[in-house]
Amino acid sequence: MGPYLLRRLLQFVPVLLLVSVIVFSLSYHMPGDPVRLLMGQNADPMAMEAKRHELGLDRPFHEQYLSYMGKVVLQADLGISYAKKGKGVRELILEKFAVTLRLAVLATLLSVAAGVAAGVLSAMRPYSWVDYLSILLALLGVSMPVFFLGFLLFAFVAPAVGLPVSGFEDASLWTQFRSLLLPALALGALETALLARLTRATMLETLSQDYVRTARAKGLGEWPVVLKHGLRNAAIPIVTVVGANLGGLLVGAVLTESVFALPGLGREIVQAIAQRDRELIAGGVLFMAVIFVTMNLLVDLTYAWFDPRVRLDR
């Protein structure tokens, strides 16, 4: 595991470097002028130039980039947002990410639980109405835009079960759960569908294996065996799906947060782009990329732990 881990970590570095270049140039080219935001449009042009020089905004691209990255890497300092009158970017990101993280984790947990359960149920009674119902729901989960699913949930389910429609209360764990449940369901719908289908297929395949037939012949209940082996077989594919879906989760979070008015990082970055808040855009997207790469690494490590052959690859 050691050398594998090391190798993967080394691959980390060039990727993040490239990401930072792309992200920084995106924010660099954003229309809008931070000095104008800071000093007002009526400020004397010479004073504005002086300020621009003081902030280093008139230096060439590569110098600005290096200075920015220097601060990021050495001090974890993502700068301040001029649009937000000097609010620290890092502080803002961490505040918002706390919500997005909770949402994403809940969504993943729910979709693994619901997806696997649905898949097992389907496999137990293939082609029955239970199976078809879960297939139908899975299909709906895969093919509807997230914002529509969210709308259905907050318009019809929330009032019926007494859950809040919007907002996030950072109070007790239970209050948080109540605010995040419906959004997590909407966010995890796609993954639930994929996992249900995957589990169903794996279970059915396991059912036809020799050792199951042996158990059946011996008169032992087949289901404990099927579950044990089936779930073990399904473990790696499940991790694959979860891993492959990480990007989709981040994207979906953006939309879900907007629909349910959750103060998460995705929505914050969208607003930042709308307000041309370059520092927040750069910091936020960079942060998300780092999270993504880290998550991927964790997924790969889980893989390698389950399946030693993977460690030899690449």
Next chain:
Amino acid sequence: MSIATLDRSSLQGAEAEGRSPLALAVRRLFRSRTAVAGLGITVVLVLVGILAGALAPHDYAKDMALDALRAPPGTPGHPLGTDELGRDTLSRLIYGASLSLRMGIGATLVAVVIGVALGAVSGYAGGWPDAVLQRITDTFMALPTLLIAIAVTAVFEDPSETVLFLVMGLVSWPTVARMVRGQMLSLRENDYALAARSLGAGGGRILFRHLLPNALGPVIVLATMLVASMILFEAGLSFLGLGVQPPYPSWGRLLYEGIKYHDSSPWLCVYPGACILLTVLGLNFFGDGLRDAFDPRMKV
């Protein structure tokens, strides 16, 4: 959701018999009901999309029946009703199909062209080029697609349809590249390639004439699924106000705008929603069917 399961050996057996894998694939495709259903829907989508101008009874923007605002379905002249500006729902949905098609295919093409090119080189060449390209792929994969798409459109300040699908394609190619690379890695060592190499064929030749065509199968499957996800991607962009500009009737936009009338004029959101649902379903079914037709054990 396919029901047919065959294994590789029968395919190879058929090859030995001299039947082209393509003919076999087509045969298998038609044996799967889901795939055929999916194909049917896809064909309908393509036809409606191409023939939109001829099929739609009204224009999608110009014809406003000012005396029939939000008319319910079944109103004479407007089988599926009208919207708040008196525009015919059916016509807008038909033009929406055309738009979905263009955006979906456009973006997918961009993603596939880039992905295949980079993935093929990466997988086939190995060594340094592979390492570098993989890092580049990882980089683009790490960028949150939606946010980058939004940011790029913001930089442009006036995104046309073309810019939109270029951007969508540009953030989506990594999955294609990864898959093609995987294909290349396994195909590179198979009998065909070894034989060709031992006969003296050059690298490029092998790549183009032998490996790529064989790798195309999964690419086509992936592309089908990609078109479906591009439609959903555009819907997401429309929700944020950044998709196709009005008055172009993208289904995502119609759905989003129809939500406010969900209880008074349900047709305004239910029908666009159904169009998206059926199209994505159909494409996914078709893709599933294609995958099983080419190779049931394919990991896509």
Next chain:
Amino acid sequence: MRLSVGSVGPFLLPVALAAGALWLGWGSGDTGPAVFVQDLRAEPGVLRIGITSNPPNLDPVEMSDTTSDSVVERICNTLVSFDEHLRLVPSLAESIPEVSPDGLVYTFRLRRGVKFQNGRTMEAGDVRYSLQRLAEPISKRFWIVEPVRGATAARDAMARNSRGDPQAPIAGIETPDPLTVRITLEKVQPLFPMFLAMNNASIVAREEVQALGQRFGRQVSGTGPFRLVEWKDNDRLVLERFDGYFEGPAKLRSVVYRVITEEETRFQSYLNGELDVIEAPYGNVRRIRGSNIGDQLRVNPMLDIRYHGFNMERVLRGPGGEVVPLGGNPESSPGEPVRLTGDQRRRARLLRQAINYAIDREFLCTALLEGRAVPAKGVLPPGMEAYDPGLAGYRYDPARAKALLAEAGYPEGRGLPEIPYNFNFQPPNPTVAQAIQSMLLRVGVRTRLRQMDWGAYQTYLDEGKATFFRLAWIADYPDPENFLYVLFHSKNKGQEGNNARFVDPENDRLLEEARSTVDPVERKARWRRAEAYIVEQAPWAFLYHNATALLIKPYVKGMVLTAMDSGAEIQQVDLTKVTVEAGAR
């Protein structure tokens, strides 16, 4: 079993889905009075307001949007303010100011013992400091203090520094003793006290601004009934009662502004008992009126104008690259140096007038806005002093539009390029835009819609990049000057109010003449003359005057709306008189 269901299944599914969707969507229009499921749970003592966007900045001198205005209204006070009938009443001043016989000197006596939220007592130096801030380069409302002697000089001096101290003093503002402020104007300006009622002229504590620097906009404080306790961006602003408020503590314990951008989400949150005040969802006002929550609907006419401005500095390029003038400014903007000839300006005016004739305002008001709006003939809204019911304005006349278009040199729109048409995508703007686009197309004018988020849109406008753009203006104070002078005088070009960037010497002259007239009868006539000239020059497509439609929960008592309240921000409402008791379930 396996094969038969399995083989039909995949075909059945899409068909079933399609049929199901067809049935679900097959409404029959209106099916009787709507019934909304609602939860009348309240949070006693807390007023929860649903707003659409995060305020950009709460620094009083930098505000130019209603959301910020609303929040600052609760946190700060001004020397004078408006009561619910929009009459000027004293606030931090003890009484209406004394005016010298020549009309140039205003003396304000301040109330004793008014406390800032940081504990200190307010005195005259704070007033001077706060008003001088309006001359700083960062200020977007310099025109409030512009009439004061020395204001322009101070502004020019401060423009040369970066923001902050030393603040250049305005000569005309004097503080003979800690409770007296004497302001001397350069020219007679009878409306001057009204300017000081605007929230941009809020009195703030100097040490707070100096300590926080640019961060003051994030942690604004003042003397008002509520203090800002928490601001989570794009989420909520929490205000709590300031017990030391000079008029006595407010009845409410707290005011919470919740930022919810999605209209449907906001509406459902309201129904679900999470919000107490929201703007009624667009397109559903009639429905709500006839429903079980109809009594919660409050429709209130506003002193406002909704319009589409032409960027008067913009020059378009025709198919052959030739100049197609849109605006009438003698010189176009620095980016595209073109000097327009008199004939070009005339043709541009004809084009703008043609566009005005092509728009069916009745349709917009009755059909799209459900009767809530009234077509505008000019700029001033009904209810405003000097409103001219006899003003002809531009009736819907597509034939005339076509004729004018031809006269301008674009018969049937030939030779006219596509005009970029900007708007922000909050409802109902996209619908209105598409309607107008279609109306213009009918006479031959092609437009290209381009929507943006409100934040980006404001910057886009401020930078002068828009061409044909949608905007609205609501009165800061109930006088025609707030509309005509602020929105059309060349001095206010850009973010000060004149977003159309209209520069016309004759117009400036008429405005200044009206503005400096003291006799009310003559003044009214002059405003009308100025308005008539503006309408004729058509720097705008004049559209309609809106009424605000709010949903307010029945357990919210004491809310009195004024004609200067727009949307759920309810900027003018005196929240100290509002109570929220426990609701039912």
